[in-house]
Amino acid sequence: MYSFILGNESIKMALSVSAGGRVWRKFFKTFNFGPNSALKRFPTCTANGRLYSSSSDNVLVSKDEKSGIATVRMNNPPVNSLNSAMLVSLRSCFEELENDKSCRALILTSQKPKVFCAGLDILEIYRKSPDYVAQFWEKLQDMWLSLYGSRLVTMAAINGHSPAGGCLLSLACDYRIMAEGKFTIGLNETQLDLVAPFWLRQTMVDVIGYRQAEMALMIGALYTSNKALQLGLVDKLAPIEDVQTVAEEEVKNWLKIPDQARAITKMASRKPLLDELRKRKQEDIQTFRDETTRESVQISIQQYLEKLKAK
Numbered sequence: 001m002y003s004f005i006l007g008n009e010s011i012k013m014a015l016s017v018s019a020g021g022r023v024w025r026k027f028f029k030t031f032n033f034g035p036n037s038a039l040k041r042f043p044t045c046t047a048n049g050r051l052y053s054s055s056s057d058n059v060l061v062s063k064d065e066k067s068g069i070a071t072v073r074m075n076n077p078p079v080n081s082l083n084s085a086m087l088v089s090l091r092s093c094f095e096e097l098e099n100d101k102s103c104r105a106l107i108l109t110s111q112k113p114k115v116f117c118a119g120l121d122i123l124e125i126y127r128k129s130p131d132y133v134a135q136f137w138e139k140l141q142d143m144w145l146s147l148y149g150s151r152l153v154t155m156a157a158i159n160g161h162s163p164a165g166g167c168l169l170s171l172a173c174d175y176r177i178m179a180e181g182k183f184t185i186g187l188n189e190t191q192l193d194l195v196a197p198f199w200l201r202q203t204m205v206d207v208i209g210y211r212q213a214e215m216a217l218m219i220g221a222l223y224t225s226n227k228a229l230q231l232g233l234v235d236k237l238a239p240i241e242d243v244q245t246v247a248e249e250e251v252k253n254w255l256k257i258p259d260q261a262r263a264i265t266k267m268a269s270r271k272p273l274l275d276e277l278r279k280r281k282q283e284d285i286q287t288f289r290d291e292t293t294r295e296s297v298q299i300s301i302q303q304y305l306e307k308l309k310a311k
């Protein structure tokens, strides 16, 4: 077992070429993954020790060497909101694991039970310059591309609330296990006067079907764990204290399938959406920047923040 901690500063990466890397490069080439493809861009993980020095420790990673299963714990108190630093750390972490040839699966969870992730840090899009908002959005796109496009088995161990960006992270994984009880999950963006981008909408449609996704997105619905299971938004429920164990058991089942066939199948179905976002990245950034910095939207965000603080 090794572990390392990721933060937002002083990223030190070791580039290496491995036999495993060659296999995956061939695989990505076969699928014509373009300039952002994982193996062209990403460094390779060394076998142990800290790869990053960090002042914030906002993402904690541990990996079981024997099974090749890594657990990625979001650690940004109080609610794991996704600020710029978190997005950069998560992306770096996903890239590291992607290029660690001994890594076969990742489990994404929260270090602080009861809140998996509160979504985007609303303060990152409130009264910020258009340039800042554009850069923030690109960090989200890049993080998503690295998780959604991962060759690994990716499992969300949703041990608490998972609104908006928390749901986005979960939807980017291959399988979702959620804590039973009063916790909620969903894409509630419209409640903040925000519009989910095409790539996020599409993953919701892919997971729960057109009609339910359309309705859920329009009304910005947040569902309880039970309802989410019924809709297929999550795949399994477990008591909160067992979410991690159940995720590990589930991953082990998935790892009985040969990696290459599983990953090629996954990429065959995800490639069109990955390609579409890569192609329309700048357009998507501009849309988000222009929409979000509109005065009427800023007022809605302010009202949402006030409601959040007052509750």
Ligand SMILES: CCCCC/C=C/C(=O)SCCNC(=O)CCNC(=O)[C@H](O)C(C)(C)COP(=O)(O)OP(=O)(O)OC[C@H]1O[C@@H](n2cnc3c(N)ncnc32)[C@H](O)[C@@H]1OP(=O)(O)O
Pocket (backbone or CB within 6 Å): 078, 079, 081, 115, 117, 118, 119, 120, 121, 122, 123, 161, 163, 164, 165, 166, 168, 188, 189, 192, 194, 195, 196, 197, 200, 308, 309
């Ligand atoms: C068009 C773009 C689409 C892209 C996709 C993503 C969009 C987004 O993610 S927008 C963000 C939407 N997020 C939410 O609506 C969630 C808001 N938060 C909550 O509902 C709750 O905080 C909770 C259920 C996640 C947890 O509840 P609880 O444990 O009771 O914690 P508090 O509500 O007391 O929160 C503690 C503290 O944190 C602040 N906060 C919560 N969420 C956010 C956030 N997303 N961004 C920034 N700050 C957040 C909250 O205001 C509290 O602050 P203090 O009062 O100063 O302690």
